[in-house]
Amino acid sequence: MTKNPSILKWVEEKKAWLQPDQVMWIDGSEAQLEALRAEGCRTGELIKLNEEKLPGCYLHRSALNDVARVEGRTFICSEKEEDAGPTNNWMAPKEAYALLDEISKGAYKGRTMYIIPYSMGPIGSPFAKYGVEITDSIYVVISMAIMTRMSAKVYDALGDSEDWIRGLHCKCDIDEEKRYICHFPQDNTIISVNSGYGGNVLLGKKCFALRIASNLGRQEGWLAEHMLILGVEYPDGEIKYIAAAFPSACGKTNLAMLIPPELYQKKGFKVWCVGDDIAWMRIGPDGRLWAVNPENGFFGVAPGTNMKSNPNALISTQKNTIFTNVAHNLDDNTVWWESMDKNPPKNAENWKGEKWDCTDGSKGAHPNSRFTAPAKNCPCVSSEFDSAAGVPISAIVFGGRRAKTAPLVYQSRDWNHGVFVGSIMASETTAAATGAVGVVRRDPMAMLPFCGYHMADYWAHWLEMGKKLGDKAPKIFNVNWFRTDDEGHFVWPGFGDNLRVLEWILKRCEGKVDAKETAIGYVPNAEDINIDELADFDFETLKSILEVDRDLWKSELAGINEFYGKFGEKLPEELKKQLGILTEKLG
Ligand code: OXD
Ligand code: MN
Secondary structure, eight states: OOOOHHHHHHHHHHHHHHOOSEEEEOOOOHHHHHHHHHHHHHHTSOEEOOTTTSTTOEEEOOOTTOOSOOGGGEEEOOSSHHHHOTTSEEOOHHHHHHHHHHHHTTTTTTSEEEEEEEEESSTTSTTOEEEEEEESOHHHHHHHHHHSEEOTHHHHHHTTOOOSEEEEEEOTTOOGGGOEEEEEGGGTEEEEESOOSHHHHOTIIIIIIIIIHHHHHHHHTOEEESOEEEEEEOTTSOEEEEEEEOOTTSOHHHHHTOOOOHHHHHHTOEEEEEESSOEEEEEOTTSSEEEEOOOSEEEEEOTTOOTTTOHHHHHHTSSSOEEESOEEETTTTEEEOTTSOSOOOSSEEOTTSSEEOTTSSOOSSOTTOEEEEEGGGOTTBOTTTTOSSOEEEEEEEEEOOOSSSSOSEEEOSSHHHHHHHHHTOEEEOOTTSSSOTTOEEEOGGGOTTTOOSOHHHHHHHHHHHHHHHGGGSOEEEEEOTTOBOTTSOBOSOOGGGHHHHHHHHHHHHTTOSOOEEETTEEEOOGGGSOOTTOTTOOHHHHHHHHOOOHHHHHHHHHHHHHHHHTTGGGSOHHHHHHHHHHHHHHO
């Protein structure tokens, strides 16, 4: 399959250590994948779903103790602890390798070792980075075939190069006490043991495309971000691209696949999805910031996805998709999850595989149940999805869930102020989660669990990127779809109507609309946000969610100061200065 000496040596070492019964070199061919799907059905790892209703689709169940990413057991194993910083777990590389070696010794006995070549980004693109993942899971192989460009062509692209990311996954016994997701940035290596859940074992995604790639981006002068990428097409056919970062449960996939309100559709507006989770951004030959989505599919949360909230996502899951931990409708061998529709199946199994009575108040699907769907299935996938050059970014948008503090939208004064706005990003916990409601959780640039090095160095890198971009830098904004009224109801309708805000953002990028300067940045004049044909929503209501409450922001300062305090000496002077400016402006 390959003559690359560094790959052959690494595979031989792992083979000797893991002692598989068989070794299978994955080439990405449909014939090989089909044989693996059949094998997965035979072993019970997969259930083939109704071929007529859900062609090429499978149901998978992870172990009951293994249903989400495990941030507490995720480690950055940099040489020095200070390089991981205060927001990551750290383990010394020597100690981590010894621990992982002990856990994985002989772990593939009686199993097959699959060797997966994959590319993050279109193969051959200047953005592309290559990886090889070794796994003992068929689920991982067929999921990586959806989420990445998995192909033997990666070996051709690599030639003899040693520049590839080593990924090792061992299911072991799915023992949560021995579960570790370890990253070794200095060795371009990721090792994941004792899990079979996607977010912990599809190593191309968070582990490579964010934690390792953020390190590479810092060294090589680019950005690896937890951002969606979308294109807004104007009636004249011109398309402008936006990259946006939100913490989880803030509607990233919904925004990425937005359906324009009827008013906009009639005028000829369209929205195109380039990516829903990760953006790699580089300065292009024209000096602007260009982005690709390094992934090839969507690993989306199923519950809440329906024909109203996100028809494009739902349609994306109707063929060649893997569903994990959703309910199984035994009558027609399809799947169901909470709020998919109002007809939960009567004859069904829940996500655990137990007989499920939909009237007993228990959940059919796990709240973190997922679909793994090819991006090409999405009705609004961008024609630039495979573009080797990526798409030029006009605006970067940060956002969070804030009941009162943040206005619907505001623009930073410049790049450095924008980096400050990203660094203080926060979201409030909701009643849906356990714990106190309304607690502010800081999640800078939505990268808290994904930045693979010291967060303050990451901010310094952002500031550096701004210097290189100069006046070609995208404009930076903050949005908040989640302002509530006195009864706690959301004020802004959200979903497709968010395009009304994106339109203002893009007009600002082109200098086509004025704004009001406030202590926190530029806020729209209410008449500049189009609320035509918006039911039950008047101008006064709009004005209320554009307000900046000085007292709330003054109390916000204490939280920012406390958060910044964690970063000590490493906190960039520029961010201290920005905090000083905000403090002064608030008076
Ligand atoms: C996440 C995800 O947890 O994309 O952010 O799965
Ligand atoms: Mn994500």
